[in-house]
Amino acid sequence: MAVSERSPRVKRSPWQIQQAVLFALFLRELKTRLGGRWLGVFWVLLEPVAHIAVMTTLFSLAHRAAMPSIEYPVFLITGLIPFFMFRGLVTRLMEAIDSNRGLFAYRQVKPIDTVIARAMLEISLQSIVYLIALGTLGWLGFHFLPVRALELAGVSAVLIMLGASLGLFFAVVTNEIPQARAIVRISLLPLYFVSGVIFPVHTIPPQYLPLLQLNPVLHLIELSRASFFPQYRVLQGINLAYPAGFALLSLFLALMLYRLRRHQLASVV
Numbered sequence: 001m002a003v004s005e006r007s008p009r010v011k012r013s014p015w016q017i018q019q020a021v022l023f024a025l026f027l028r029e030l031k032t033r034l035g036g037r038w039l040g041v042f043w044v045l046l047e048p049v050a051h052i053a054v055m056t057t058l059f060s061l062a063h064r065a066a067m068p069s070i071e072y073p074v075f076l077i078t079g080l081i082p083f084f085m086f087r088g089l090v091t092r093l094m095e096a097i098d099s100n101r102g103l104f105a106y107r108q109v110k111p112i113d114t115v116i117a118r119a120m121l122e123i124s125l126q127s128i129v130y131l132i133a134l135g136t137l138g139w140l141g142f143h144f145l146p147v148r149a150l151e152l153a154g155v156s157a158v159l160i161m162l163g164a165s166l167g168l169f170f171a172v173v174t175n176e177i178p179q180a181r182a183i184v185r186i187s188l189l190p191l192y193f194v195s196g197v198i199f200p201v202h203t204i205p206p207q208y209l210p211l212l213q214l215n216p217v218l219h220l221i222e223l224s225r226a227s228f229f230p231q232y233r234v235l236q237g238i239n240l241a242y243p244a245g246f247a248l249l250s251l252f253l254a255l256m257l258y259r260l261r262r263h264q265l266a267s268v269v
Helices: 014-034 038-066 072-094 101-105 111-139 149-176 180-193 206-212 216-226 241-265
Strands: none
Touching: 014 111, 038 072, 038 111, 072 111, 072 149, 072 180, 072 216, 111 149, 111 241, 149 180, 149 216, 149 241, 216 241
C-alpha cells in the first residue's frame, strides 16, 4: 500500500510574509480606489486636468506679465501635481488604519502595512498622472523635460517622505481623536494657496516672505520648478535642507508615536 508523502512545508521569513501582505493590500487598495472600472481611472486624471484648465484660463494673462519666459501650463503642472501628491499622502494615509481595521484580525497584517500599501498606491498613481500630464504638454509643443533630473528626483523623494510621515502621524493621532481628520483636511486648503502652487512666490510682498518660508512644501514646489526652468528665479532662503530636516523630524515623531500606540491601533474593536 502506497503511502502518500507530503512535501515539506516551506517556512517563509518575516520579510517574505510582509512582502506578500503588502502586495495583497496594494491590490485591495487599487481595486477600492479605482472601483475596478475605467471610470475610476478617468476620475484620477480628471482632477489635475480640471485644475489646469481653470487656472490657466484665470491666471495666464497675469502670469505672462510676471514671468514672460516661462510657459504657464508647465509652471502650473510642476507645482500642482507635487502638491496633489503631498495632499494625497497626508489625507489618504491618515485614514488607512481606520479603513482597514477589520484586517487586523489576521496576525500577519500590521497597522503600518496598511499605511505603506496606501502610500505605494498614491505615489504610483500620482507619478503616472505626472508623466501623462508632462507627456501631453510635450505633445502640445511645450517644453516638458526637466533640465536637472537628479535634483527633481531628490526634491520628489523629500516631498514623499514629508507627506508619508505626516500621514502616518495623523493616522495615529486621529485614531484617538477622529474629529481631528476634519481639521487636517480644512488646513490643507490654505496650504494650497500659500505654497506657491498657482503663482510665483517672488510676486508676494517681501514683508510676508519670511513667514511663508516656514512652510516646507513651498520650498519643495519652488525647487521642483527650478529643476524644469533654468531661468526660474528662486528666492534667497529657499533650499532643500529645511524641508528635508522637517521631513526627518516628522518621520521620527510618527514612528515613535506609532511604536507607542501600535497595540491600540491593531485593535479590531
